[in-house]
Amino acid sequence: MIAVVQRVARGAVTVDGEVVGRVGRGFVVLLGVAKGDGANDADYLARRIHELRVFEDGAGKMNLALSDVGGGVLAISQFTLLAGLARGRRPDFIGAAPPEEGRRHFDEFVARLRARGVAVETGRFGASMQVELVNDGPATFVLDTRVLLRATDAASGPADALAPTPAS
Numbered sequence: 546m547i548a549v550v551q552r553v554a555r556g557a558v559t560v561d562g563e564v565v566g567r568v569g570r571g572f573v574v575l576l577g578v579a580k581g582d583g584a585n586d587a588d589y590l591a592r593r594i595h596e597l598r599v600f601e602d603g604a605g606k607m608n609l610a611l612s613d614v615g616g617g618v619l620a621i622s623q624f625t626l627l628a629g630l631a632r633g634r635r636p637d638f639i640g641a642a643p644p645e646e647g648r649r650h651f652d653e654f655v656a657r658l659r660a661r662g663v664a665v666e667t668g669r670f671g672a673s674m675q676v677e678l679v680n681d682g683p684a685t686f687v688l689d690t691r692v693l694l695r696a697t698d699a700a701s702g703p704a705d706a707l708a709p710t711p712a713s
Contacts, residue, residue: 546576546577546578546579546582546586546587546590546650546654546689546690546691547576547577547579547626547627547687547688547689547690547691548574548575548576548577548590548594548687548688548689549574549575549623549626549685549686549687550572550573550574550594550597550685550686550687550688551572551573551574551575551678551680551683551684551685551686552571552572552599552600552680552681552682552683552684552685553568553570553571553572553573553619553678553679553680553681554569554570554679554680554681555567555568555569555570555678555679556568556571556573556619556676556677556678556679557619557676557677557678558619558621558666558667558668558674558675558676558677559674559675559676559677560668560669560672560673560674560675561672565666565667565668565669565674566619566666566667566668567619567666568616568617568618568619568664568666569616569617570614570615570616570617570681571611571614571616571617571618571619571664572594572611572616572617572618572619573618573619573621573676573678574594574618574619574620574621575621575623575626575676576590576620576621576622576623576626576651576654577622577623577624577625577626577627577641578622578624578627578641578642578646578647578650578651579627579640579641579642579691580640580641580642580643580646581642582642582646582650582690583650584650584653585690585694586650586690586694587650587653587654587657588653588657589690589693589694590654590688590690591654591657591658591660591661592657592661593688593693594611594618594658594688595610595611595612595658595661595663596610597610597611597686598610598613599684599686600613600614600616607684611663612662612663616663617663617664617665617666618658618663618664618665618666619665619666619667619668619678620651620654620655620658620665620666620667620668621667621668621674621676622647622648622651622667622668622670622671624638624641624642624647625638627640627641627642628640628641644670644671647670648670648671651670655667
């Protein structure tokens with residue numbers, strides 16, 4: 546999964562002229578689900594985004610997390626983050642998960658953020674959306690589980706270290 550995390554003063558998403566989600570101070574998260582992504586990716590990103598200390602404290606340092614500032618998340622599914630742009634002038638999307646898989650993992654990500662106590666609003670999966678935001682800083686971060694989980698696995702042991710244990 547790839548997440549573009551934008552620290553915002555506010556954000557909103559509109560579908561067919563109707564505002565379907567909005568957030569005040571917090572994050573707008575654009576989330577792309579790749580083929581082969583799963584529950585580990587959703588859980589990892591939800592945890593990392595929840596714990597990111599990128600809000601300024603009283604001394605002006607990025608030292609506070611979402612929960613410290615009472616922030617929320619506006620999560621937007623965006624398969625175009627998986628666009629292949631290496632060849633030609635037109636992007637390919639062969640790396641993106643099929644819509645049903647993408648929706649399932651996007652919903653998992655949202656559920657895992659909510660389970661951490663984060664107020665989350667979303668756009669409409671698969672819809673043409675207009676996203677407005679006021680980037681605070683600007684401060685924008687990219688998290689890619691294909692890179693991050695590999696680095697975590699290398700540091701902590703076998704590649705299946707984060708995999709759920711099979712039920713007995």
